[in-house]
Amino acid sequence: MPETKGTVLVVDDEEPVRNVASAMLEHLGYSVLTAPSGEKAVEAVRGGAHPDLVLLDIIMPGWSGAQTLVELRAIEPDLPILISTGYADRASTDSLTRDGASGFVPKPYDMETLARQLESAQRASKRRL
Numbered sequence: 001m002p003e004t005k006g007t008v009l010v011v012d013d014e015e016p017v018r019n020v021a022s023a024m025l026e027h028l029g030y031s032v033l034t035a036p037s038g039e040k041a042v043e044a045v046r047g048g049a050h051p052d053l054v055l056l057d058i059i060m061p062g063w064s065g066a067q068t069l070v071e072l073r074a075i076e077p078d079l080p081i082l083i084s085t086g087y088a089d090r091a092s093t094d095s096l097t098r099d100g101a102s103g104f105v106p107k108p109y110d111m112e113t114l115a116r117q118l119e120s121a122q123r124a125s126k127r128r129l
Contacts, residue, residue: 001005004029004030004031005028005029005030005118005122006031006051006052006053006122007030007031007032007033007048007050007051007052007053007055008025008030008031008033008051008052008053008118009032009033009034009035009041009044009045009049009051009053009055010022010025010032010033010034010035010054010055010056011034011035011037011038011040011041011054011056011057011060011065011068012034012036012057012060012084013036013037013057013060013061013062014056014057015036017057017107018034018036019054020108021109021111022034022115023119024114025028025055025114026111027111028111028114028118030118031104033049033051033114035053037049037053037060037061037062037063037095038056038060038062038063038064038065038067038068038071039062039063039068041054041056041068041072042068042071042072042075042123043077045072045075045076045079046075051079051108052080052083052122053079053080053081053102053118053121053122053125054072054079054080054081054082055082055084055105055106056068056069056072056082056083056084056101057084057085057089058079058083058084058085059085059087065083065084065085069081069083069101070100073100078125079125080102080121080122080124080125081100081102081121082101082102082103082105082117082121083101083103084104084105084106084107084109084119085106085107085129086106086107086108102120102121102125103117103120103121104117105117
């Protein structure tokens, strides 16, 4: 199996969005794990999944992206987490960034923006692949 740039956990309640993000990430050279909710993402990490980055939707039923961010930070304080939404206003994304998000990727995803944000989050991370 060829070496990857790392593993990204995509957390989004919409299956088509998870599928598009997965395809883009694989094209960029990443391995991909997916979770349909914040609860499932936290369950996966607690259960032994070791993503190098998380791409986290903000607006989801059940746990919001903000709650999921807090829960993931409690388990893996240095895990780079990029927040993502098509609806965010600047104040909410700034607030989540202050709360520990590593960056923001707007939807719909653009390959260049996604690649740039992932690389930036990896460079800034205290974790090393």
